[in-house]
Amino acid sequence: xxxxxxxxxxxxxxxxxxPVHRALTVPxxxxxxxxxxxxxxxTLAAAIGLGLRLWIAGLVIGLLGHLAAVWAAKxxxxxxxxxxxxLRYPAHFRT
Numbered sequence: 001x002x003x004x005x006x007x008x009x010x011x012x013x014x015x016x017x018x019p020v021h022r023a024l025t026v027p028x029x030x031x032x033x034x035x036x037x038x039x040x041x042x043t044l045a046a047a048i049g050l051g052l053r054l055w056i057a058g059l060v061i062g063l064l065g066h067l068a069a070v071w072a073a074k075x076x077x078x079x080x081x082x083x084x085x086x087l088r089y090p091a092h093f094r095t
Contacts, residue, residue, distance in 0.1 A: 027077040033069035034080050041065035 030038040041062060049058020072079045 027073075029073060029077070031066070031070070033066055033073055034077070037069045037080060038066065041069060 028035045033041070045058045045062025045065065047058075048061055049055050052058075076082065
């Protein structure tokens with residue numbers, strides 16, 4: 001539930017609060033990792049494991065990639081969006 005808007009006397013103003021379902025605020029995770037990262041990691045691991053027939057390498061890459069994504073998601077659930085925004089800006093701004 002969002003906090004109610006208050007007037008200048010500190011009294012709540014009716015009509016300025018709305019219930020928000022938790023599903024609208026929680027990021028979508030797949031086994032603890034962000035959904036897009038988990039799908040990309042699984043696809044890469046499957047391509048290496050099945051396509052190149054490197055089963056052990058595919059399992060290792062899949063496991064390490066997923067563990068890294070889960071670790072990053074525990075520290076910041078929005079890390080994918082932060083990285084995308086970070087890469088969009090140039091390394092330095094010209095003055």
